[in-house]
Amino acid sequence: MRAAPELFLHAQNLARTGRLDEARAAYARSLDAHPDFLPGYLALSGLAAHLGDAAAAIAVLRAALARAEGNAAARHAIRRPLAGLLASLRPTAWDARLAADLRACLADEQLDPQPLAGVTAALLRHADAADPLWPIFLTRCINTDPAIEARLVVLRDARIGAGDAHDPLVPALACQAHANQYVWPAPEAAPDGLLRALVAPPSELPDDPAWQPLARHLEDSVIELGLAAAIPSFSDPAADVSIKVRRQYEAHPYPRWQAPPASRRTDFAAHLAALPGIDRAALPPAPLRLLVAGCGTGFEAIDMARIDASLSVTAVDLSRASLAFAQRKADALGIANIRFVQGDILALDRLGETFDVATSTGVLHHMADPDAGLASIVGVLRRGGVVRLALYSHRARAPVRAAHARIAERGWQADADGIRAFRAHILSLPADDPLAVLRESDDFYSLSGCRDLVFHAHERHYRWPEIAALIAGAGLRLIGLDASPEAITRFGAMHGAAADVRDLALWAALEAEHPFLFAGMIALWCQKL
Structure with a gap:
C-alpha cells in the first residue's frame, strides 16, 4: 500500500492537470487508507467545494473534526474552511448538526464570527429563545437579519416589561445591544437597574460569567481611551470637511471588527512584481516601507503587517x-x-519620510479635494513606488444617493435618533422598494455602520473616466485592478481572455450590465512615473 503522502501527491497531480473527478476519487482513496492524514481532508473538501458540492465538502470537514479530537491546532485549521462553507448556507428548517457546527465555529476566537451571522440568524428563525445557539450568536456577531432584529427587540422589551434581570438571555441581549451601539428603537418603558444595560452602556456589571462578554467590550473601551491619548500626531485637519469627517469617526470608529484577517504569509515585493503592468526595474527594492493613508480601525494595516514581517508599516488616520x-x-x-500616527493626509509631508508603497482604501472619496489628497500621498512615494486606491463606484452607490435624498427630504440628522428613524423607515418598506436593498448591507445593522453607509459627513462617487483623470492627474500609471473573482470571470466572458484588464472603458461596459459588481469599491493598483 502506498504511503499517504504518495497517494496525496498523486491526487494533487491529477487536480493540477484538470482531472478533477479522478483527483476527487484519489483523495478519497488516500483517506480510506490513512484516515488521520489531515491534508487529505482539507484537499478533498476544497475540491468538492470547487466542484459545487458544498454538502460533501462540509461532510468531509466534519469527518476531519471527528478525527482531530483533542488537537486544538488541527481543529482550528479545519474550522476555518468549514466556517467559509457554512457562511453561504441559508437553512429553511432547524438542523441540529448545523447548529453544533456553528456553535463550534463561533466559539473559535481566531475566526471572524461576522461572516457566520447570516447563516446563524437564518437557523435561529426556527429555534426557541432557550436554544444555546442564541447566547453565542448574540455575543459574537452583530445580527444582520431584519426578521431576527424584530424578534430580538420583542425579546428585549418582554424582559424589560417583566423586570427580570436574571433571565438567562439578558446578558447576551445586552452584549448585542452594546455591539450595535444601541441602534434598535427605544423601548416604551424605561428599564431599571441592571436591565438598563439593554439600552445604554452600564456603569457596572455583576461578577457573573454570563456578563463577561459585555464586560470585555467595556474594558476594551477603557483601554482605548488610554491608548488614544498616547498616539503621536503630525498635524490637525484644517479643511472643514476633514474636521467633520474626524468628528464622525471620533464618535463612531468604523468598523469595530473582532477577529483579525486570516493573513497568509506572502512575499509582498514578489506580489507587486507580479502585477500585470508593473515596471519591475523601477520598483523600489525590499524591504519595503508601506504607508496606509487613512487606516481607520486598522484592519487593512494589520493585515499587511502580518502577511509580510519584512514590511515597515506606517498607518495614518484623522481619528x-x-x-x-x-x-x-x-x-x-x-x-x-507597525506604528499608528494621527494626522491629515493633506499634510503627509510633515512626516518627513518617504515610502515605497501606499494604500488608501475608501478614503479619497471622503475628502473635499480628492486630487489634493492623492497628490499628497504620491508626494511621499518614491519614484517607481506603488499605490493601491479604492473608490466608490457611481453606478453601484445609486441606492445610497437615493437614501441621501430621502434623508434630506425627511430632515433626519446624523445622530442616534435620526439614524434610528431612518432605519425604521427602511425596515417598513416593501421588498420591491429600491431603498429596501439597503437592508442587505451589514453596515445597516449598527449605529456606526449605518452612519458610514448613508449619513457620512462627505462623500463622492466615481465614474470610470473620472478615475482615469484622477490617476493621470497624480502622475500615476494604472498597472492593475484588484477585482473579485466574479468580476474577473465576467470581464473575461464579455471581452475575451486576451482583453487588457487595465482598460477602464472595458470595465465601464461590464459594470453597465452588472451595476452592483463594485458594490464595495473599485480597487486599483498604480505606479508612480
Missing part, C-alpha cells in the same frame, strides 16, 4: 479613537512592524 482601536488590536496580536 484618535479609530487609531486607538487599531493599536489595541495590534498590541493583542503582538505586531512589531
